[in-house]
Amino acid sequence: MDLLMKVLSLFTLSGFAELYSGNIIMIIVGGVLxxxxxxxxxxxxxxxxxxxxxxxxxxxxxxxxxxxxxxxx
Structure with a gap:
């Protein structure tokens, strides 16, 4: 349980919490280009x-x- 809380805390404090589907799609498009x-x-x-x-x-x-x-x- 403690490990799960640490992983959740890492996710919410990093930039991944602000990553939306539009950002992911455009990063993939940029990679394809x-x-x-x-x-x-x-x-x-x-x-x-x-x-x-x-x-x-x-x-x-x-x-x-x-x-x-x-x-x-």
């Missing part, structure tokens, strides 16, 4: 930045797209 760019060599100069940006923006609790964040325009 990176795979196509690097593995299959389909337009790598276009797909690598798009895939990397899709993964970077959808990381939970980074605040990268909020006001004052790195990618806020």
């Amino acid at each position: 990176l795979y196509l760019a690097i593995g299959k060599k389909y337009e790598p100069l276009l797909l690598v930045p798009i895939g990397f940006g899709a993964i970077l923006v959808n990381l939970p609790l980074t605040g990268i797209m909020e006001e004052g964040g790195l990618l806020y325009f």
